[in-house]
Amino acid sequence: MKKLFHDHFFALLAWILILVISVVALPDVNQLTRSHSQITLPKSTQSQIAQTIQQKHWGHHVNNTYQVVAVFNNGNKKMSAKDKQNVQKTISRLQKHEGKYGIKAILGPNDNAATRKQLISKDKTTQLVQLNVSKKHGTLQKINKQLSSAVKTDGVKTYVTGADILNDDFSGAVQKGIKKTEVISVIFIFVVLLLVFRSPITPLISLLMVGVAFLTSFSIVTNLVDKFNFPFSNFTQVFMVIVLFGIGTDYNILLYNRFKENLGQGMGKWEATRNAQKNAGRTILYSGSSLLIGFTSLGLARFSVYQSAVGVAVGVAVLLVTLLTLNPFFMAVLGKKMFWPDKRFTGESSSKIWHKMANTSVHHPIVSLILVFIILLPIGLSYKNHLNYNDADEISNTTPSKKGFNVVEDHFSKGTAEPVTVYIKANHKLDNEENLLLIDRLTNQLKDSKDVKTVTSVTQPAGSKVNQLYVNNQLKQITGQLGKAQGSLSQLSSGMAGQAAMQSASMGAAGASAMAQQQAMMSGMSQMTSGLQQGGDYLTGLQNSAAGKTFYLPQNQLSNPEIQQSMRTYLSQNKKTAQITVILNSNPSGGRATNAVNDLTNVAKYSLKGTKLGNATVVVGGQSSKINDTKTVAGGDFVRTAIIMIVGIGLALIYVTRSLLQPVYVLGTLVTAYLAALSITHILTHLILGRPMLTWNTPFFSFIMLIALGVDYSIFLIMRYRNTDNEHYLPTERIVMASSAIGTVVISAVIILSGTFASLIPSGIPTLIEVAMTVIIGLIILVIIIPLVVPSTIHLTYPMCSAMRDNQAKRQAAEN
Numbered sequence: 001m002k003k004l005f006h007d008h009f010f011a012l013l014a015w016i017l018i019l020v021i022s023v024v025a026l027p028d029v030n031q032l033t034r035s036h037s038q039i040t041l042p043k044s045t046q047s048q049i050a051q052t053i054q055q056k057h058w059g060h061h062v063n064n065t066y067q068v069v070a071v072f073n074n075g076n077k078k079m080s081a082k083d084k085q086n087v088q089k090t091i092s093r094l095q096k097h098e099g100k101y102g103i104k105a106i107l108g109p110n111d112n113a114a115t116r117k118q119l120i121s122k123d124k125t126t127q128l129v130q131l132n133v134s135k136k137h138g139t140l141q142k143i144n145k146q147l148s149s150a151v152k153t154d155g156v157k158t159y160v161t162g163a164d165i166l167n168d169d170f171s172g173a174v175q176k177g178i179k180k181t182e183v184i185s186v187i188f189i190f191v192v193l194l195l196v197f198r199s200p201i202t203p204l205i206s207l208l209m210v211g212v213a214f215l216t217s218f219s220i221v222t223n224l225v226d227k228f229n230f231p232f233s234n235f236t237q238v239f240m241v242i243v244l245f246g247i248g249t250d251y252n253i254l255l256y257n258r259f260k261e262n263l264g265q266g267m268g269k270w271e272a273t274r275n276a277q278k279n280a281g282r283t284i285l286y287s288g289s290s291l292l293i294g295f296t297s298l299g300l301a302r303f304s305v306y307q308s309a310v311g312v313a314v315g316v317a318v319l320l321v322t323l324l325t326l327n328p329f330f331m332a333v334l335g336k337k338m339f340w341p342d343k344r345f346t347g348e349s350s351s352k353i354w355h356k357m358a359n360t361s362v363h364h365p366i367v368s369l370i371l372v373f374i375i376l377l378p379i380g381l382s383y384k385n386h387l388n389y390n391d392a393d394e395i396s397n398t399t400p401s402k403k404g405f406n407v408v409e410d411h412f413s414k415g416t417a418e419p420v421t422v423y424i425k426a427n428h429k430l431d432n433e434e435n436l437l438l439i440d441r442l443t444n445q446l447k448d449s450k451d452v453k454t455v456t457s458v459t460q461p462a463g464s465k466v467n468q469l470y471v472n473n474q475l476k477q478i479t480g481q482l483g484k485a486q487g488s489l490s491q492l493s494s495g496m497a498g499q500a501a502m503q504s505a506s507m508g509a510a511g512a513s514a515m516a517q518q519q520a521m522m523s524g525m526s527q528m529t530s531g532l533q534q535g536g537d538y539l540t541g542l543q544n545s546a547a548g549k550t551f552y553l554p555q556n557q558l559s560n561p562e563i564q565q566s567m568r569t570y571l572s573q574n575k576k577t578a579q580i581t582v583i584l585n586s587n588p589s590g591g592r593a594t595n596a597v598n599d600l601t602n603v604a605k606y607s608l609k610g611t612k613l614g615n616a617t618v619v620v621g622g623q624s625s626k627i628n629d630t631k632t633v634a635g636g637d638f639v640r641t642a643i644i645m646i647v648g649i650g651l652a653l654i655y656v657t658r659s660l661l662q663p664v665y666v667l668g669t670l671v672t673a674y675l676a677a678l679s680i681t682h683i684l685t686h687l688i689l690g691r692p693m694l695t696w697n698t699p700f701f702s703f704i705m706l707i708a709l710g711v712d713y714s715i716f717l718i719m720r721y722r723n724t725d726n727e728h729y730l731p732t733e734r735i736v737m738a739s740s741a742i743g744t745v746v747i748s749a750v751i752i753l754s755g756t757f758a759s760l761i762p763s764g765i766p767t768l769i770e771v772a773m774t775v776i777i778g779l780i781i782l783v784i785i786i787p788l789v790v791p792s793t794i795h796l797t798y799p800m801c802s803a804m805r806d807n808q809a810k811r812q813a814a815e816n
Contacts, residue, residue: 008329015326019212022219027226029218029237031139034171036225036232040304045629046601050621053423057572058579065104065132066140069417070094070151071159071404078124083155087127090153094129101150102137106130112565114462118454118583121411128408128416140168148400159404163418163623169401170394174234177763181238184759185245192752193249198342202256205330205338209323210248214241217318221311231299233308235701238760238768240315246756247291247709248319250749254716255280255323256338257745259331264345269335273328281324283719286656287712288320293648294708300644303637305697309704351743357787358739362732365792372785373672380675383682388693389627390589394766413453415584415593418623422446422580422604425617429575430458431558431567435612439578442607446582449603451596453585458570458578584624594628630696638700645704646671649711657718665793666714667707669785674706677778681770695767702774709753709775710782713746717790735794739787750783 041048072087074080079087091108094101107130109119119128129151133143144165151158186207193203218240224230258280262272295313298306330338336345361368395402408417422442430436440459447455454463558564571578582600586592597620604618646667653663678699685691720738729737753775760772 008325008332011325012329015212015322018216022216025223026215026219027222029222030172030175032222032225032232033175033234033237034140034168037167037171037234039626039630041626041629041633042302045633046597046619047621047625047629049617050421050423050619050625053425053577053617053619054421054579054621057425057574057577064135066135066143066164067162068131068133068143068147068160068165069162069404069408070129070131070147071161071407072127072129072151072153073157073159073407073411074125074155075157076123076125079127079156084127086153086155090151090158091129094131094150101146102134102143103131104134105132114456117462118416118456123411126407126411128412140164141172144168144401157407159400159407161401161404161408161417165401166392166395166405169399170391171234173395173399174238174763174765174768177760177765177768178238178241180762181759182241184762185241185756188755188759189245189249189752192748192755193253196253196748197256197260197339199339201334201338201340205327206249206252206256209252209327210245210319212326213248213319213322214244214315216322217244217315220318221314224314231304231307231310233305235305235697235767236308236311238763239309239701239705240312242756242760243291243312243705243709244315244319246753247288247316247712248323249752249756250712251284251288251319251323252327253748253752254283254745255327256331260339260345263336270332272335273331276331277324277328279723283716284323285320286652286719287715288316290649290652290656290711290715291316291708292320293652294645294704294711297644297648298641298704301637301641303633303641305634306637306641306700309701349744350740351747352740354743354746354787355736355740358736358791361788361791362736362795365795368788368792372669372788376672376676376781376785379679380672383675383679385699386591386693387696387699388691389591389594389631389696390587392589393691394695396764409587413583413585414587415453415582415624418588420582420584420588420593420597420600420620420622420624422582422600423577423617423619423621424580424604424608424613425577426613427576427615428612430571430578431575433555438608438611438613439580442604443580445603445607446580446600449596449599451584451586451592451599452582454583455580456570457580458566461566461569588622588624589627593624594631597625597628634696634700638703641700642703645707649707653711653715656715659797661797662718662793665789666711669714669789670707670710670782673710673778673781673785674703674774676781677706677774678702680777681774684773685770689766689769691766694770697767698770698774701767701771702778705757705771705775706778710778713749713782713786714790716742716746716749717786721794732791732795735791739791743787746786747783750779754779 043049043052072079072090074083088108088110091106091110094103095106095108098104098106107115107119109115109127109129119130121127131147133147137143138146144160147160148158151160189207190203193206194200197203218237221230221232221236221240225232255276259272259276262275263269267275292313295310295316298313299310301307339345392402392405397403397406405417424430424439424442426435428435430439436459439457443455443457443460444465446452456463567575570580584593584596586596601618601620604620608614608616608618650663650667653666654660657663657666678694681698681702682694685694717735717738720742721735724734724738724741757772757775760768763769
């Protein structure tokens with residue numbers, strides 16, 4: 001029994017049981033990722049208020065649905081009559097079998113005059129069908145596959161696209177990328193460890209440790225997501241893989257090196273295991289704790305995408321327990337066999353380059369610090385925070401949904417696929433002349449905005465004015481009728497004059513009397529003609545004036561079938577909410593479109609100010625509005641979360657270093673390296689990949705990865721410094737010795753971590769590629785500047801705790 005305890009056999013049994021339970025309990029990861037990949041914004045944001053209004057007032061038949069667009073395209077040639085017939089047959093088939101495809105609403109290009117204008121491209125090459133498909137019908141993956149088959153049409157190319165479909169395809173692309181990353185990471189780590197330890201056994205044990213930790217922690221995270229809506233996103237799994245395999249391997253190198261050194265010093269395998277656990281294990285715990293604090297602090301973020309990285313904290317916690325409880329079993333059982341066939345049992349070789357750099361920096365601390373920051377700060381501060389918020393760019397152009405999206409952008413206004421919607425919610429009904437006049441006036445003002453292509457509303461359902469509903473057109477009809485009446489009166493007056501002359505000549509005195517009566521009548525008619533002329537002139541002037549361009553809906557027109565249809569489309573069921581659809585002339589995910597959202601909001605509120613709709617709720621919804629809100633929320637939460645993370649890691653560093661100044665120096669170094677790395681990545685992305693902007697997720701994920709992981713190497717160095725003999729050496733001597741001893745370990749760790757992040761590049765996902773580049777560049781910068789900055793700051797400041805003070809008196813006495 002004693003041997004079993006020494007060999008940590010019960011720890012092995014416990015982990016086997018935990019691993020089996022974790023694998024059995026693991027939910028469907030692919031579907032879980034797809035169903036939890038949507039960005040969640042606070043309910044108080046404009047886009048979310050708009051979404052609530054849409055679901056409440058227009059969602060009675062489309063609530064809980066996916067918005068899908070079917071695209072029919074004939075390349076760059078006009079559709080023939082036969083093509084159009086085939087497309088219409090496909091649409092009719094969809095309408096006939098709505099239940100089969102889960103369709104709750106369908107809008108075709110030939111439904112009415114408005115849809116013909118909006119859903120048929122001007123070049124007549126492309127037609128669109130807008131679908132609302134029930135979420136209960138199945139997963140987006142199933143819906144996409146089923147509809148893609150259903151819309152196939154002879155003679156034309158067909159695609160299924162839309163924001164929901166694109167997002168789902170992005171999730172699928174990330175899943176494929178993760179599989180590549182896992183394979184490449186495992187192969188790379190195995191090769192590097194094989195070179196480091198010259199043994200095939202050590203890499204296998206290390207990968208086993210990390211694999212057990214990953215499977216266990218990922219099962220915990222996914223079950224929390226499945227049952228308790230734990231924060232999760234497309235990037236949670238991939239970052240758990242990268243971080244755990246990267247730092248897990250780094251920690252194992254630290255532990256195995258100490259174990260191997262202990263064996264070389266003549267210790268038995270049990271004693272060597274305990275000693276490695278005590279010394280290397282303390283460094284691992286300190287380093288891991290800083291990581292744990294850093295990633296746990298992300299749980300305080302308000303933005304869902306940022307919160308999702310808190311899953312890495314669960315992984316780190318499980319990893320630390322795994323490495324320090326399961327590793328000892330293999331170490332205690334295998335002993336020297338763990339490093340077979342290597343016969344050399346010495347510690348890690350000294351790093352000459354770190355020794356030289358540290359030695360130089362302690363002799364010239366001010367110059368070293370100035371040199372580091374004078375080179376890196378200008379590079380970092382040159383970065384301009386212009387980011388790409390178009391998530392469609394994350395998807396390969398070969399993906400069918402992306403092809404369809406590009407076809408829509410090529411043949412329609414770029415904003416056609418994802419229009420903006422202005423909602424006006426009042427506390428009274430809007431189906432009356434006074435309120436419709438205000439809506440029409442706003443419609444015209446929105447059309448005047450420079451970023452707007454088309455605007456449709458209850459008064460302009462086809463995107464243009466309905467002439468019959470404007471005063472000038474109505475006056476034109478009236479003045480025409482007045483002209484006819486005036487002409488008739490003139491003819492009647494002329495006829496009466498001729499008749500009077502004839503009667504006067506033939507009837508004498510009696511004729512004169514009759515003529516006098518007729519002249520009186522003619523005088524009255526002349527006055528009427530003059531009055532009609534004056535009235536006609538006035539109405540003609542009014543017709544040609546600015547006032548003539550005013551919307552006016554006569555009471556008798558309210559029952560007009562076309563107007564009633566427009567009201568059903570653009571007014572809510574209770575007639576108290578109106579929507580105005582705005583198609584922008586730029587990419588709905590681009591900077592111009594998202595900036596236009598603020599302009600449209602201001603125009604709408606200003607137009608209605610002081611009117612009966614002055615107190616109405618006015619919000620703008622749609623993809624552009626959502627991205628605009630994402631910019632605001634993500635930008636503000638980045639700063640807030642970064643501060644929380646730095647404070648948390650700073651507190652951990654104070655405990656580790658027993659100093660108030662050292663954490664400031666370390667964190668300052670990390671932030672400087674991050675800024676420089678991000679700036680360099682931006683330049684390389686533009687030059688090599690041809691993308692002028694980084695994706696909007698890159699700065700945040702690069703920050704948390706580089707800060708959390710980079711702090712490890714400073715802790716490695718500081719812990720080695722603390723464990724170096726303080727009885728016989730000065731601080732500057734100890735830090736140079738520590739740098740020399742730990743340099744090779746840190747360089748090896750950086751190579752491994754850089755390699756694991758490099759495995760993200762074949763994924764083809766821009767965000768993952770850019771994060772990988774930033775972290776790799778940042779780690780390279782850190783491995784160069786840490787032996788310059790930390791020794792310099794050690795020379796400039798001493799630890800606060802007396803246990804860390806050098807006993808210089810004893811040293812001098814020994815020398816004497």
